[in-house]
Amino acid sequence: MAEEAEDGLLGTIEKKINSVFDPVATGLGDFVFGEVSLFGITFPWIVAWLVLAGAVFTIYFGFIQVRGLKLALQVLRGKHSKPDDPGEITHFQALTSAVSGTVGLGNIAGVGVAVTIGGAGATFWMVLCGLLGMSTKFVECTLGVRYRDQHPDGTVSGGPMQYLSKGVAEKLPGAPGKAIGKILAALAAIMILFFGIGGGNMFQANQTVTQIRNITGGDDSPFSGDGTALILGIVLAVIVGAVIIGGIKSIGKVTSRLVPSMGIIYISACAIVILFNATEVPSAVSSIFSGAFTGEGVVGGVIGALIVGFTRAAFSNEAGLGSAPIAHSAVKTKYPATEGLVALLEPFIDTVVVCTMTALTIVIADTTLWNDAKADYAADGTTVDGVTVTSSAFETALPWFPHILTVAVVLFAISTMITWAYYGQKAWTHLFGRSKSSERVYQLVFCAFIVIGAVLSFGSVLAFTDAVLFLLALINIIGLYLLAPFVKRELARFQQSLRSRGGGDGDGDDKELAAVEEVR
Template sequence: MNFLDDLIARFASFIWGLPLLILLIGGGFYLLVRSKFLPFRYLVHAVQVLRGKYDNPNDPGEISHFQALATALAATVGMGNIAGVAVAIAIGGPGAIFWMWISAIIGMATKFFTCSLAVMYRGKDSAGEIQGGPMYVIMEGLGKKWKSLAIFFSVAGLVGALPVFNVNQLTQAVNFILLAPNGVETGFSTNLIIGLILVGITSVVIFGGLDRISKTVSKLVPTMVLLYFVSVLIILYVNIDQVPYYFKLIFTDAFSATYFKGDSFLGGVLGGLIILGIRRGAFSNEAGIGTAPMAHGAAKTNEPIREGLVAMLGPAIDTLVVCTLTALAILVTGVWQTTNVNGVSLTAEAFDQSIPVFGNYLLMLCIAIFSISSLFSYSYYGTKCLSFLIGADKKHYYNYFYVVSILVGATTSLSMMINLIDGFFALMAIPTMLSTLILAPKVLKEANAYFSRMKTRNREEKVMR
């Protein structure tokens, strides 16, 4: 297992090299500038679309704008925000958060383009159902000669969509918060039992298909974000005197890398800190990875730009809000310097210190909702990848592989699971970003046409009044 752990770590480090950094962040920055910062100029309109102002039940697709965003957020607003942020701080210190922010700001532009394309270039699976996602964007937008790139994405997605990290951290949370404090000896047996319980819960939902998944997560996501938001605000209130200092430290340490403990990159610790922040940011908001376009591609709309605008709200909610709250909670309590624990256990220490007795249990409830909702969304992504590869009539086979992976995630180490998903996320990003950069001019042309129609519509509505 140690050999396998080291092998997967080397694989993740190799894939997350300079070429991918240029593709993911450089490419995202190019899209942001090329669009003249369009995602930020139309934030209000994006919120109006999300609230259902322009919904039409007769539009093609399976789910509403809100359900599409909720499905995507159920995957992104998950353990990456609780455990992923803790991992970033434990290795990189406060400065890692700044680079997560940068990845989110750039990621908003990336999400706008990738998810607009997911609706612009929807294809049909072998059953004749309309589908969206990078593999269909490649086939419909670039042509069949690029099919190998679509296959590459789908194969990588079969592993990238596995829930092993979320399950691993939920298992760690149950052991750390519930079992160990009550005298229960934890180990392989308890981890396996937790895994089996999660298999049961997950199976009930995922075998019901996208409709059941989207309806379930659209109820869970707003609740879990609100509960977590209030809990962290309590921690920040208790430690209010420390908030300004650590908020400033996030900026200063981003360029000094004083607390960085990881491997250097491009010959320096600052390079190592930047790549750590980008990796954790990508894991958190998944911008440019290609998962979210699979959810947004199923939205009921014939206006691709609307779905792109809704999708771009994801990184803002996920990384700029939720991840920042987690980071500040860990930093202001000082647990990142006083304990040796990592991942979700570090966040648990922060909750326990600021909200005695109830804090850990409150976090446990949040973690359970975060993790379980993530399990539902990722299964949908995996089935879409398998459907593309071998046919829609066989996509359900992925769910059997998926539930077995839950047991693997529950009984293996954190480092192995996080490096495995990091590595395959990186592989998924290659075809997603390449196709997006090639087809970006088509999105801008569609955006100009869309906003022109909106201006005409608004003028007509004013005249009618």
């Protein structure tokens, strides 16, 4: 009892919860993030699984991320859309909704870790992994639209729950295929729901409160007093709740403004640092390329840089996890491949643009803190503070940047919570039924966990939800391999529609269907 009084009620609750989840989180984490060795370098097998999928789909679809880029931008601008297309939100809103769930602290802290451990050359491999992930996003988001459920009220539900259930049944006709599809879909829903309630909100809320406290004085911060974390948690819950109650249309409207805003703030800060150190740009770019292939000064050499870069990129852009198709499936379109094309822009924005800007900023700044972090890591193999490394790079040109970083963290956190609230809701309704009362119960539970996450850290719970999310990739990518031929048919159907329209008259559905049958 004395120990409980010393720790306080919240500390005692946190310890008890962690004690229950510790063995479960450790066991699941050991499996999901279990390491394999390559040339003496160890790395999580799940990363290899994600990267391999990107490489396979890139070849299978003939480098769709390159040849389809121009068409993707046209679709994003609404060139091939009609107001009466089935769905709820525009292509742009669907993209920003999905991006808001991936662009976050991983782009700030994760990149700092990658460059510190893997050297400047890790940046090259991050970019390559992001480019490969574009093809995986194309596949899963095309399937998300193809197999989505369209409800009588005009709303839609899509994602791995739908395409694993209906797609596997279509691919493997008969009772066994139908049963396998339902089991895979239920497992996917459970995993998404666990992360949505445990990781997509609690971690974000906790990190937001921590950053606000750090920037306002740490232990002496006015936000470090009793009850302040609870108040901040309630404020975050109210903001998120006000958005998610309106559904994907409300989410799309908010993220279509929020994501560009936070992107402009962050990329502008990167650009300022780069401009302040413009003379160092050539040598920084040179070190990125040379470090990728020579491995000088990198833990584990070339393979070390490659593995670190691939790992951080895979954890950042979520390609292959099955989460993004839930947002993309709400798009207004009658051609599933159109949203697949738009979705392939997501890893490009998240990894190729945002992560690269962060990495280039760190390499160019070449701060004492970064070098100290590298020395610490080389000494003990574990000491890396990614957020601090990234922040110190910005401070070389912007001494006041920690305040901007706080704004960015808050925006990233809110946007991530909003998007994962929607993902979790779709998983919830798949498992427990779709009704207004069911959705309201979920939304209340989700917002309650935002408040809880702001007050407690729940280390083992968060470790468990992370493992669950990446376990989803194992199931999801098996489904993508099985259903990839259907994606080819959808792409052929859309391409045929463009040829049939000629000047864009919109007529040609018969020709499209004939073309699809020919592909089959």
